Amino acid sequence: MGMNLTLKHVKQVGPGRYEFRRRVPEAVREAIGKGEFKRVFEASSPAAVAREHARVSAEFDRLVASAGAALRDTSPRTPRETAQVNRKRAEELLAGVRGPEDEEAKRDLLADLLAEEGADPALYRAVRMPEEPLPQHTLEDARKLYLAEHIRADGKEHRKEELSLDRVFDRLRAALGAEVVRTTGLGALRREDAKKVRDYLMRLPKRGGGTISPATVHRDWKLIVAVVNFGLREFDLMGKAANPFASMPIPGATSGVTVSAAERRDAMPDEVAAKVLERLPPVLALIWRILAGTGCRPAEVTGLRVEDVKLDHSIPHVCIFPNEVRSLKTRSSHRRVPLIGDALEAAREAVEAAGGSAYLFATYATPQGPLAVSSTLMRTVREERQNPRQTVHSLRHRMKDRLRDAGVDKAAQDLVLGHAADSVGEAYGGAEGRLRVAHRALSAALRGDAEGQREG
Structure with missing residues (x-):
């Protein structure tokens, strides 16, 4: 089977078998211990290839990010770290001493050599006094x-x-x-x-x-x-x-x-949300529209895969579940959130714009993506708001207020926003039942009354 999409760093190596190969950045090669990253995976369809490509790409990004983060920690050694380094170096040097068989004699000989060479006094001390207690942890x-x-x-x-x-x-x-x-x-x-x-x-x-x-x-x-x-x-x-x-x-x-968190932030007024939207570039505008129409957290939206967006379902919705680039805050955050009105249109536009990418917003589908999105959005919010207690998170408070004003009961509110306990979810039955409840709740909130929450 040939691939019907073009993906970077991957090629078909056999029927249903693909190889991902990518050069490790020079800055972290020594830390990672190799110059090239390789993974072989199996996939039976173009969609499956895209999913596996996204998974392996995310693994590569995590590996490089972790190695880079370790290299960035260039803070000076503590006394204990210095003593441990000297102790290790002393043992390595001691292993190379030839002649005396007695360890104490070896240490004396090595210490004399270090003194003649003007070596670091701390290294000399580590050779002479191997049992000396290490400095305290700081x-x-x-x-x-x-x-x-x-x-x-x-x-x-x-x-x-x-x-x-x-x-x-x-x-x-x-x-x-x-x-x-x-x-x-x-x-x-x-x-x-x-x-x-x-x-x-x-x-x-x-x-x-x-x-x-x-x-x-x-x-x-x-x-x-x-x-x-x-x-x-x-x-x-x-x-x-x-x-x-x-x-x-x-x-x-x-x-x-x-x-409470509610007292630390205020809901965002419609006029502020609209002004922010007008100033955002296309991709961030799509993210903002989905956030505004669902009450989701930024990380929940930036980490969406295209396959998580169910546009052909009788109730269009997004599936919020952990994946390779995004964990979730709590178990109750695992949920399906209906798409209604402008959020549904934004999701359609995002799917079309994603092309062959496995992720809805590929630019931000990284562990650092949510922070990048929140930081950029927050800069615009600061420039448009009058109230310093309004933040990006205020969109969630805005949705919370709309749900409450529409007469939606708290259990259904929590189901939409990802606060519901397992017992709440069970009370509404299976996944389809919970989706219907969430749809009625959101419909009520976006209409401004409680009609959408009632049974048909």
């Missing part, structure tokens, strides 16, 4: 471990979380000093250090004047506490050292009252 050690084993634990690059970690630690270094963060052991940090960081954050200026809000300080603080707790646990320091950042009061952050 905040910087905890940051690096949190990045490697928490944020990147799945082998993917999570740019938004990495940027948040970078931002918070830049602020930590500014408050305490870069050397304190890099060299001071976790067990040596005191409550006074934590208060110093808190007071620095509370005075931090923001764009447009004033200081950052207590809520922003609280958000950063939670990440600091999480990183230190992770380090204490993974470095086996629980019970030996306390987290000085834990339970630190942040004046004005909560005042004893939990601030």
Whole structure:
């Protein structure tokens, strides 16, 4: 069977067998350990070839992104890392010493040679005193471990979380000093250090004047506490050292009252949404129209495959499920969302524009795609809004308000927006039943009354 579409980096190598080959960028070849990426897959139709091509392409992108992210972390070594490097180097050099059979004599001979050559005193020390305890783990050690084993634990690059970690630690270094963060052991940090960081954050200026809000300080603080707790646990320091950042009061952050997401953002007025749409380039305009008409999250739309868009179904809809380039926030986010009105027209236009691509918006079908879309959309929103509490996410609040104003019950609202618990989904029966309920709810919201939610 020959392919009826042209895809980069793939060729047919036999009946139903295809090979994907792509050169690894020179900047990350050493980190990856090879100069070319190859995968062979089987597919029985052009559509299947496109799906497999998208899957393997995404795997390649993740591999390159992960290697590139590791190379970008060029922060100076901590004392413990330096000691470990010197200890390893000392053992390598010791293995090359010939003559004395006694290990202590070998170490003496090697140390004398290093002293004559004026080698690094730390390396000399590692040869002479192999049993010397390693320096304590520091905040910087905890940051690096949190990045490697928490944020990147799945082998993917999570740019938004990495940027948040970078931002918070830049602020930590500014408050305490870069050397304190890099060299001071976790067990040596005191409550006074934590208060110093808190007071620095509370005075931090923001764009447009004033200081950052207590809520922003609280958000950063939670990440600091999480990183230190992770380090204490993974470095086996629980019970030996306390987290000085834990339970630190942040004046004005909560005042004893939990601030909901709804209170932190306002729904977007129709006129603002329309002005934003007018200024967007074609692809982003299609994404905006689907977001506005479905209440979906940006990542849910940018990660759509063409096959996820069911235009020929009796109820046109999109299937929101995890795939190679996009995970989902919660299990309840797995759902089918009806397409009605302008969102349906936008989906039709997007499918036609996708051509032979497996993804509806191929440009943004990467792990970093949702962040790129949100950042670009947010720039336009800032220029058109009058209320600073309006963000891209305000489109979801807008849909939430419309559903509520139309008299749609909360369970059906949650089914549309991806908040529904398993028990809610089960109450509406199977997938087709849930789709009908969601269609009635959205129809009611977009008409402005509750008629669309009622049984026919």
